Amino acid sequence: MKVITCEEPKQFKQMEEEIPEVGKGEILLKVKRIGICGTDIHAYNGVQPFFTYPRILGHELAGEVVKVGAAVDGFSSGDLATVIPYMECGTCIACRSGKTNCCTNMKVLGVHLDGGMREYLLVPSDHTLKVNQISLDEASMVEPLSIGAHAVKRSKIQKGETVLVIGAGPIGLGVMRFAKLAGAKVIAMDLNEDRLQFCKEWADVDGTVNASNNIVEEVSKLTNGDFPTTVFDATGNKASMTNAFQLVSHGGQLVYVGLVKDEISFNDPEFHKREMSLLGSRNATKEDFSYVINCIENKQVNVDALITNRSTLANLIDDFESFFAPENKVIKAVVEL
Template sequence: MRTIVCEHPDKLYMTETTPPGLTPGEALVRIRRIGICGTDMHAFKGNQPFFEYPRILGHELSGVIEHVGENAAGLSAGDQVAVIPYIACGECIACRGGKTNCCMSMQVLGVHRDGGMREVMSVPVSQLIGTNGLTLDQSAVVEPLAIGAHAVRRSELKNGEYALVIGGGPIGLGVMAFAKDRGAKVIAMDINEERLQFCRGWAGADYTVNALDNPREKLAALTGGEFPTVVFDATGSVRSMTDSFSYVAHGGKLIYVGLVRADITFNDPEFHKREMTLMGSRNATPEDFDTVLAAVRSGAIDVDRYITHRAPFDEMIEHFEIWLKPESKVIKAMVEL
């Protein structure tokens, strides 16, 4: 079967590999859609933490079950599915507390173990969600949107609060959409004006702020000098994640949704006087996937406009490096098999 491997940073190649056999407790899934994520791009450029080469990338996946044994989920051959790519141990302190998204022994498909850039893969049935009735595109973007849903749920954002979302990429857009669903007044921040307009049109952001144009002054003006009570940073940028401390209201929260391979520092007196809460938000839980599925089924999430670029599997490698460039204006790229 055709398989794309990231051999080392800046090197993807197509090869033929042996199709997997059916393993008890797992299903053989024919992959039909692969969403391209910032994680894939960071891995390609050698900037992804917790990563080893060579690796088959791809964790935003949808497909159709080819073979599966009896299972409690009631899934059968021919069912369309989305993949939950976070494989947890089920036994550590995080898992026992229901926080499978930050398992101590987390194995993420496409990061810690081989992912879905191949025609067929074997996936634990517990990691599959039936998505009959949705499109393959809708099924493939459930995972990145679930990351945004999880961050918003973790923040305990309330109706009427000002929520600043820094980063107008696919994860930040998901945060904005679910923050709006909670009744927040959403401020989108990015360095790209076209992205900011997309945040208004797609996610319904109430206000936009260019991070290169006196952002603290603009935020103060929008909030009556009090600043947003909840700030989400979805950039993966050291500078942005450092600067975001100064955008939080007294008594407010800062949630890091993005990940960067670096240390972040902050001024402790400023942090202390605000009695600020700093939170990490990692991956998502089944509850968050359910939230996204309901939003997609209701039509509240417009997947057609969220996906801006496409390529067939055979042409993905040549498109991949183009998608890395800011001038390509990618929001979400989708690979089709």
């Protein structure tokens, strides 16, 4: 089978490997779709935390079940499936508390373990979800959308609450959509006016702020001086994550969804006087995946509009850098096999 490995920053290599044998509790998937995300781009550019080379990238996956190992129930050859790429230990304090998304010994496909940029992939059956009621494109977007859904669930926002989502990339867009489904009034912030327009059309946001303007003044105007009670930062940008503190209401919360390979500092008096809560949101749980699949099945999330660019495994090495070229206005790129 064909495999693409990131040998070192900015260097892919195509290889041939044997199709793996299926073991007990495993499922062999024929990979059909691979979503390209910020993690893949950061790894390619050499700025992804918790990363070593060489590595097979790819963790936003959809495929077709080819073989089912012993002790696996509920799957048959030909089923469509998506993958939960977070391989938790199952025994640490987080796992024992049901918080498998922040396992102390987390191994993520495409980051700590080799991922899905190959024709066939072995996956534990308990990290495989059958998705026969949705398309392969939709199945490939379940993982990134689940990250947004998890952030919204973690924030415990209430119906009628005003929230601000900073960053209109795929993760931020997911946060916006699920915050709207939770009944919140949503304000989107980004530097890109095209993206802000997309937020209105796709996520049905209630207002937008261009981050190149006076953000404190703009957000204050949109909230009658109250400021949002919940602010999500999905940028992975140090300056944005730092500046977000000043956009939270008194008694409000700031949720970091994006990750930056750096240190974040803040002014304690500004933080303290607000009695702010600062939260991190990492990955997603199986329940988040199931919720997102249900939303897609019920046409509450329009996946087709998210996918703007496509490639094939054969062309991926040549096409990859085009996926993060600003002039191409990529929202989401997908590799088809």
